[in-house]
Amino acid sequence: MTLITKKEIEDLHNVNQNICISIFIPTHRGGKKVLQEQDPLALKNQLKDVKHKLDKKDLNADDIAKFIDPIQKLIEDTSFWREQSDGLALFIADGDFHKYTLPVYFQEFNYVSNAFYLKPLMPMFTGDGSFFLVSLNRDDVKLYECTKHSITAYDIEDLIPASKQDRVGFDYEEKNLQFRSGATGSGQTMYHGQEAATGKRKNEIKKYFRAINDGLEEIFRDHTMPLLIVAQRPLFDMYKEVNTYAHLMEENLVVDFNSTDMFDIHEMAWERMEPVFDKPRKDKIAHFLEHQGEGKIAIGIGEILPAAVNGQIEALFCENNEDILGVFTKENEVIKVLEGSDDGTTISLMNLAAINTFLNGGDVYLLEKGEMPNPNSRVNALYRY
Numbered sequence: 001m002t003l004i005t006k007k008e009i010e011d012l013h014n015v016n017q018n019i020c021i022s023i024f025i026p027t028h029r030g031g032k033k034v035l036q037e038q039d040p041l042a043l044k045n046q047l048k049d050v051k052h053k054l055d056k057k058d059l060n061a062d063d064i065a066k067f068i069d070p071i072q073k074l075i076e077d078t079s080f081w082r083e084q085s086d087g088l089a090l091f092i093a094d095g096d097f098h099k100y101t102l103p104v105y106f107q108e109f110n111y112v113s114n115a116f117y118l119k120p121l122m123p124m125f126t127g128d129g130s131f132f133l134v135s136l137n138r139d140d141v142k143l144y145e146c147t148k149h150s151i152t153a154y155d156i157e158d159l160i161p162a163s164k165q166d167r168v169g170f171d172y173e174e175k176n177l178q179f180r181s182g183a184t185g186s187g188q189t190m191y192h193g194q195e196a197a198t199g200k201r202k203n204e205i206k207k208y209f210r211a212i213n214d215g216l217e218e219i220f221r222d223h224t225m226p227l228l229i230v231a232q233r234p235l236f237d238m239y240k241e242v243n244t245y246a247h248l249m250e251e252n253l254v255v256d257f258n259s260t261d262m263f264d265i266h267e268m269a270w271e272r273m274e275p276v277f278d279k280p281r282k283d284k285i286a287h288f289l290e291h292q293g294e295g296k297i298a299i300g301i302g303e304i305l306p307a308a309v310n311g312q313i314e315a316l317f318c319e320n321n322e323d324i325l326g327v328f329t330k331e332n333e334v335i336k337v338l339e340g341s342d343d344g345t346t347i348s349l350m351n352l353a354a355i356n357t358f359l360n361g362g363d364v365y366l367l368e369k370g371e372m373p374n375p376n377s378r379v380n381a382l383y384r385y
Contacts, residue, residue, distance in 0.1 A: 004089075004100050004124060006359075012091055012098065012116045013355050019057070019067060021050055021092040022117035024106035027084035039084060040075045046110045047071050053112040070097040086149045091116045103150030107321055113347055119318065119354040122364040129277035132220070133269050136231035136239060137257045141212055143219070144266075148274070151266040159215035161208065202238065209235075210242040220245045226276060228269055230255055249276075281365055284315040288373040288382045298381040299374050301326075301349050306333040308353040311360035312383050316353060319378040320366040324349045350379055357381075 025042040047068060054064045070092060074080060087106040091098040093116075104123050111117035133144040133151070139162070143154040220227070227245055229236050229252045236252035253272055255265055288297050298304045298313075301324050307313050309330060325346040326337040338346050354364045362384075373380045 004102065004121060006125070008098075009118055009121065009355065010359055012118060013359065015091075015093055015096060016115055017093045018114060019054070019059075019093060020113055020116050021067065021090075022109075022111040023047075023050065023071070023088075023090040023092075024109045024120050025088050026105050026108065027081075027086060027088045027101070029084060029086070037081065039081050039088070042108055043071065043075055043088070043090075046108060047075070050110050050112060053110075057112075067092060067094075074099065085152075089121060103147045103152070105149055111348070111351075115347065117348060117351050119348070119351040119364075119366070122354060122358060122366055125358065126281070126363050126365055129273075130225050131269075131273050131276075132223070132225055132227040133266070134216070134227065134229050134231075135257075135262075135265070136209075136229060136235050143216060144262075145225075146266055146269060146273075148270050151262065154219060156215065156219075159218055160212045161215075205235075206238050206242055209239045213239070213242050213244055217244065223247075226273065228253055228273060230265060230269070249273075280363065281315075284363065284365075284382055285317070285373050288315070288317075288380065291382070296383050296385075297373075298383065299377040299379075301337065301353065301379050302335050304379055304381045305335055305349055305353045305356075307381060307383065308356040308360070308362070309333075311356075311362075312385070313357045313360070313362045313381045314384045315363045315365065315382040316357040317365050317367055317372055317380040317382075318350055318354055319369055319372055322350070322378045324378060328352060353379060 023043070023046045025039065025046060027039045027042075050071075051064060051068060054067065059067075071090065074090070083101070085101045085103045087102050087104045089100045089102060089106065100121075102121075102124060104121070106120055109117075109120065130145055130147050133146050135142040135144070141156070141160055143156050145152045145154065224247055227248045229239060229249070231239065231252050232254060233252065240248065249272075251272075253265070253269055255268065291297055298307060304313070304316070305328060308316065324337060325339060326335060326349045327346060328335050328349060335349065337349065358364050369375050372378075
């Protein structure tokens with residue numbers, strides 16, 4: 001799965017040609033809809049609409065065929081559609097074709113203008129945040145990268161020992177260490193079995209976990225994503241002692257591995273992680289409401305777009321699946337809103353505000369109308385100062 005980086009957003013934003021085509025469709029990872037080829041059908045429908053828009057721009061048949069050729073080839077690539085995530089974003093210009101299979105659900109949408117439409121990509125960077133999930137179940141250790149809508153497994157067989165025996169060099173028997181949920185009156189976890197989880201046996205498990213930690217560091221070293229551990233509490237306590245990843249969550253997730261599949265675990269994991277990712281949004285909405293009337297907020301595209309271009313916005317709130325079309329002259333910051341009118345010269349002012357905010361270090365939130373700080377406007381902003 002190819003994710004998209006801020007640098008790629010910037011590169012796409014810098015493409016400025018007479019014809020720039022952006023297409024978004026929802027996709028499916030498997031199941032009946034994949035077998036019925038609904039995803040390529042969705043792209044085919046968007047392509048039909050794009051061709052209609054290109055016809056209106058008075059392009060000849062050869063030019064239109066040149067633009068849509070990579071899309072047509074993608075529709076016919078059956079192997080491509082067997083490896084999808086939650087959404088597909090395509091960007092096509094003269095000499096440029098970029099496709100991104102992403103863990104974000106998109107509404108079916110296309111945009112033909114002189115620049116790419118990038119606003120739907122913003123949830124990749126706010127709110128739907130990515131986190132690591134490590135499943136510690138006896139000798140079965142798995143690593144996943146998750147978002148709200150997706151869970152992707154890593155191949156870590158070459159990074160960690162296959163079992164405790166491989167690491168500690170003896171025939172580990174589960175009966176030698178059994179865990180009981182609960183605690184003593186002093187708050188300490190109770191252990192029972194042939195040998196208590198202290199001394200030699202505990203050190204052997206920690207040695208195994210240390211090898212897992214060291215192996216996963218190969219993946220973790222360039223990341224700052226939170227790490228959530230799925231394990232029984234005694235195992236988690238020992239793993240914490242050897243962990244070196246700075247972004248480990250303080251609490252683990254406890255599940256019954258025998259009766260819970262990975263999709264259910266992912267759902268429970270997101271319930272645990274959602275407040276972590278949603279807190280910045282809630283804090284910024286609270287700041288917006290607190291600072292009304294103090295010159296620290298803005299409502300309306302006329303004030304917000306120049307501020308976004310000049311890097312003044314800390315947080316931008318855009319009503320999801322809405323847009324504001326018009327004309328913007330950067331040199332003198334003149335904005336002309338042309339609602340309901342698209343003569344080929346209009347652009348998405350909301351998209352322009354969103355991408356400039358993002359590239360200048362601000363956060364962009366796509367919200368439903370009822371979630372907007374001021375629902376009477378399709379775009380709200382909180383200033384940095």
